[in-house]
Amino acid sequence: MNIKAQQRPAILTLVLVLFVIVWLFIAVFPFLWTFWGSFKVEADFFSKVDWKYAIFGVRTLVETGSSFTGSGYEGAWVTHEFWRSVINTSIVVVSVVVISLTLGTLGGYALARSGYRYAFWLLMLALIFRAMPHITLVSGYLLPFFQWNLWGHLPTTIIVMVAINQPFTLWMLHSFFLNIPKDMDESAMVDGCTRFQAFRYVIIPVMWPGVITTGLFSFLLAYNDFTVTALLLSQENQTMIPKINSFLGSTQVKGNIMFAVSAVVSATLPLFVLVMFFQRQIVSGLTAGAVKG
Amino acid sequence: MKHRTFIWFILPSLAAMVLFIALPIFSVFTQSLFVKHDKVLIEAEVCGPFGCKTEVSVDVAATAEIQKEKPLGKFNGFNTYTNRNHLAVKEVRSAWSEASSVAQFFGALLNLPFYKALLFTITYTFCVTPFVIVLGLFIAIAVNSLPPLFKGPTIFMSLLPMIVTPLVGALILFWMTDAEGIIGSTLQRIFNDNELSLKASKTLTWIMLMVYGIWASLPFSFIVFYAGLQTVPEDTLEAAMIDGANRWERIRYVVIPYIMPLVVFITLILLMDNFRVFEPIIGFSAQANATSLSWIIYNDLRGGEIQYFGSASATSMLTIIGVGLLLVPVLIRTWRDFNAKSV
Known part of the structure; x- marks a missing residue:
């Protein structure tokens, strides 16, 4: 945009800047508040007397002798064995990402390169599948899984999540593959590669940015899932999010709510780090299907 | 690409989708036609010091036996669909004939669990979606006008509400809006009402859930619009300026038409995602005042001791039909576009 178009009255600039500041406050403040509060005792985190207690930790100082306490974290990680759920989540998330990407790159490549009409219909079908609320699908699995003794195990959940995330993965990788010129694989095939070799040795190396972006979203879908994991995993195989929910059931006892608060903060921190390092990929992923398509 | 190669490439992905998305829909349909077996009852005469009487008890072993033989339950046809917990045909009919006014009819209708959940789901979907689109566009325009130095950190912070786990985000806001949390107690102070609780009133709970919904999906529409704004051609904007269009007119007649396809895309995604609203209800423990279709399915499967597969x-099935209705306009439109392109 040229210089003249960027000139705007000072009052408008002020309004815009204020608007952004208000939005940022709304977006970030809840996280900061909860993070800070997770190091306090419950009487401070929920302080009716004065909201400043939560900042300075007045009750925390009285109850524990210091303004900060790690007792919430200790309760969650040690007493309630939150670490077990963390391990389960890691297993599920890593497997889901790897399998989703393997199936998705193959399928997305085929959809992007096939000029036939059925490729379009498959994409439409994937869109319809994408719209299915997950819980309706889960209610279809439960009874057969119980009958065949598949219920409660991590591998079952992993396969189910891969399948549920497949429509989204296909769409995203498909639109990334469309951006890679057809000439590349065609010239490789002229040189004597088979289709698969062209895909493996020519296309995949230039596809890494797209694969990483899609991998990030698969990660988020698997990490953030509650519906599938809450209903398909047994108690000992629980991942973090259902575990946090089960804390809530038992947290009416005084003090225990801080376990849930610290578990929530523990589960959110990896996501912060992720956004910090992969912001560019996330933004490009969100816009991949939209801006170009 | 040859048909044969295409099939080999797409097969693993397609197999996963057919096995775990298409087949479960059939499984859901089959299950919905069955209900739990009746319990096998045995009558036994029990004689005590005060005479004999017959007692009826459940024969656990025999019940388990039948359950094992026919795990689906007994065939019930479409009766589950029409019973009180679903479409409630009988109740709706009697409410219709008894109600003296339309308002009264709707009052009776909304006491039925399915219609209550349907109303919330639809209200949520159609309130949150437009707010997210309009506010997202405003934020995108505002951020776009910032100096480049501030754009990166702004986008980082803006992404957070969307990236964070829905249940966790809901919990964080739930704790803050608790009567003793910071937002809850501030509201009490502002309205000078110590009894004010966002959880107790139905309207306030609905508003709270929708505010959460807007908060959580705003980043998505913001980012997509922001990326779209980067591609608006400068020449057109300049031409509009030379023709005397003011700031607002440039947005209204150049920018908005240019990013209209994005609006369609965002609307589609938001409608699909909002229609399955579920985690916020769990996070806010709002089931007393607001239930969604997904929530009643969860409740049938997880709510009590017994799992009601048939009912869930x-x-x-009814939810899937709802999703179908929601998608019809989009599919027709896409189909038309596709045909126009290929001709």
């Missing part, structure tokens, strides 16, 4: 499946 019937609600699932």
Whole structure:
């Protein structure tokens, strides 16, 4: 945009800047508040007397002798064995990402390169599948899984999540593959590669940015899932999010709510780090299907 | 690409989708036609010091036996769909004939669990979606006008509400809006009402859930619009300026038409995601005042000691039909576009 178009009255600039500041406050403040509060005792985190207690930790100082306490974290990680759920989540998330990407790159490549009409219909079908609320699908699995003794195990959940995330993965990788010129694989095939070799040795190396972006979203879908994991995993195989929910059931006892608060903060921190390092990929992923398509 | 190669490439992905998305829909439909077996009752004469009487008890072993033989339950046809917990045909009919006014009819209708959940789901979907689109566009325009130095950190902070786990985000806001949390107690102070609780009133709970919904999906529409704004051609903007269009007119007649396809895309995604609203209800423990279709399915499957597969499946089928209705306009439009392109 040229210089003249960027000139705007000072009052408008002020309004815009204020608007952004208000939005940022709304977006970030809840996280900061909860993070800070997770190091306090419950009487401070929920302080009716004065909201400043939560900042300075007045009750925390009285109850524990210091303004900060790690007792919430200790309760969650040690007493309630939150670490077990963390391990389960890691297993599920890593497997889901790897399998989703393997199936998705193959399928997305085929959809992007096939000029036939059925490729379009498959994409439409994937869109319809994408719209299915997950819980309706889960209610279809439960009874057969119980009958065949598949219920409660991590591998079952992993396969189910891969399948549920497949429509989204296909769409995203498909639109990334469309951006890679057809000439590349065609010239490789002229040189004597088979289709698969062209895909493996020519296309995949230039596809890494797209694969990483899609991998990030698969990660988020698997990490953030509650519906599938809450209903398909047994108690000992629980991942973090259902575990946090089960804390809530038992947290009416005084003090225990801080376990849930610290578990929530523990589960959110990896996501912060992720956004910090992969912001560019996330933004490009969100816009991949939209801006170009 | 040859058909044969295409099939080999797409096969693993397609197999996964057919096995775990298409087949479960059939499984859901089949399950919805069955209900739990009746319990096998045995009558036994029990004689005590005060005479004999017959007692009826459940024969656990025999019940388990039948359950094992026919795990689906007994065939019930479409009765589950029409019973009180789903479409409630009888209740709706009697409410219709008894109600003296339309308002009264709707009052009676909304006491039925399915219609209550349907109303919330639809209200949520159609309130949150427009707010997210309009506010997202405003934020995108505002951020776009910032100096480049501030754009990166702004986008980082803006992404957070969307990236964070829905249940966790809901919990964080739930704790803050608790009567003793910071937002809850501030509201009490502002309205000078110590009894004010966002959880107790139905309207306030609905508003709270929708505010959460807007908060959580705003980043998505913001980012997509922001990326779209980067591609608006400068020449057109300049031409509009030379023709005397003011700031607002440039947005209204150049920018908005240019990013209209994005609006369609965002609307589609938001409608699909909002229609399955579920985690916020769990996070806010709002089931007393607000239930969604997904929530009643969850409740049938996880709510109590017994799992009501038949009932959950019937609600699932009805939800799938709802999703279908929601998608019809989009599919027709896409189909038309596709045909126009290929001709």
